[in-house]
Amino acid sequence: MNEKKNANPAVVGLAGFSLTTLVLQFHNVGWCELGPVMVLGLIFGGLAQMIAGFQEQKMGNNFGYCAFVAYGSFWIGLAIIFMLNHFNIYKSSTTDLGWYLFAWMIYTLVMWTASWRIHTMMAVTFFTLFVGFFLLVLGHFGSANWNIVAGYELMFCAACAMYMMIAIITNDLAGKVVLPLGKPWIVA
Numbered sequence: 001m002n003e004k005k006n007a008n009p010a011v012v013g014l015a016g017f018s019l020t021t022l023v024l025q026f027h028n029v030g031w032c033e034l035g036p037v038m039v040l041g042l043i044f045g046g047l048a049q050m051i052a053g054f055q056e057q058k059m060g061n062n063f064g065y066c067a068f069v070a071y072g073s074f075w076i077g078l079a080i081i082f083m084l085n086h087f088n089i090y091k092s093s094t095t096d097l098g099w100y101l102f103a104w105m106i107y108t109l110v111m112w113t114a115s116w117r118i119h120t121m122m123a124v125t126f127f128t129l130f131v132g133f134f135l136l137v138l139g140h141f142g143s144a145n146w147n148i149v150a151g152y153e154l155m156f157c158a159a160c161a162m163y164m165m166i167a168i169i170t171n172d173l174a175g176k177v178v179l180p181l182g183k184p185w186i187v188a
Contacts, residue, residue, distance in 0.1 A: 006059065008172065013052030014067035018161035020045025020075055021154055028151030034082055046072050060171050063118065067111055074104055094160035098110050098140030105133035120182025128157035 020040040026032045053068030081097065084090045092100075112126035135150035167179035 002030075008168055009052040009055035009068075010060065010061075010064055011048045011057070011168050012163035013064065013072075014161045014168070015038075015096060016044040016049035016052065016075075017068075017071055018158045020049075020160065022158035025151040025154045025158065028147050028154070032146075034086075038079045038082055041075040041082075042058060046079065047071075047074035047076070047130065049075065063111075063114060069113075070107065078111055094140050098137055101133055101136045105130060105137055108133055116185040117187075121160060121167070122181070123185055125160040125164065128153065128160060132157050 012139065019147060020037070023032065023040050024037045027034055047069045050072030053065050053070075056064030056068055066173060077100070081092050081100065085092055088132050099158050108126060108130045115122040115126045132150050132154035135146050135153060139146035139148075163179070164181065167181055170178050
């Protein structure tokens with residue numbers, strides 16, 4: 001009897017997270033405007049990542065469920081803030097956005113500590129995301145130059161998430177570990 005294999009929804013969630021994070025950093029360092037960020041934030045980083053999260057829930061993966069639904073909501077929320085500012089519906093100041101990012105920095109710290117039990121690449125990705133949020137908070141409460149530093153640092157974070165996506169797909173297709181993700185930092 002053939003048992004149907006479920007696809008791993010993390011590949012879509014990680015792709016949505018990594019690409020949207022990457023393009024936002026292109027904006028933060030001055031390479032592109034907000035239009036592409038808003039589209040990705042609503043659709044791929046937002047909606048697709050949330051769908052991946054709900055699929056993770058069906059698979060019984062609380063970490064993936066929590067991460068993808070939450071960060072999908074982050075992207076949709078950020079895109080809405082940008083749209084509200086653009087259309088002068090409700091203006092969020094730089095400081096307002098700083099508090100939004102601060103809250104997500106705290107959430108990311110919690111997720112980083114949980115990621116220690118998954119594997120090294122997950123822990124590295126969440127650590128670089130935490131550092132990126134920290135730098136963005138500095139940029140929104142202090143010198144905007146920190147946003148540029150955050151942009152380059154978060155490009156590395158996006159690359160880490162993309163590596164995880166590629167590793168999951170490649171390892172699944174090969175039927176063995178071709179691209180390692182590392183061991184959990186905490187086992188128990």
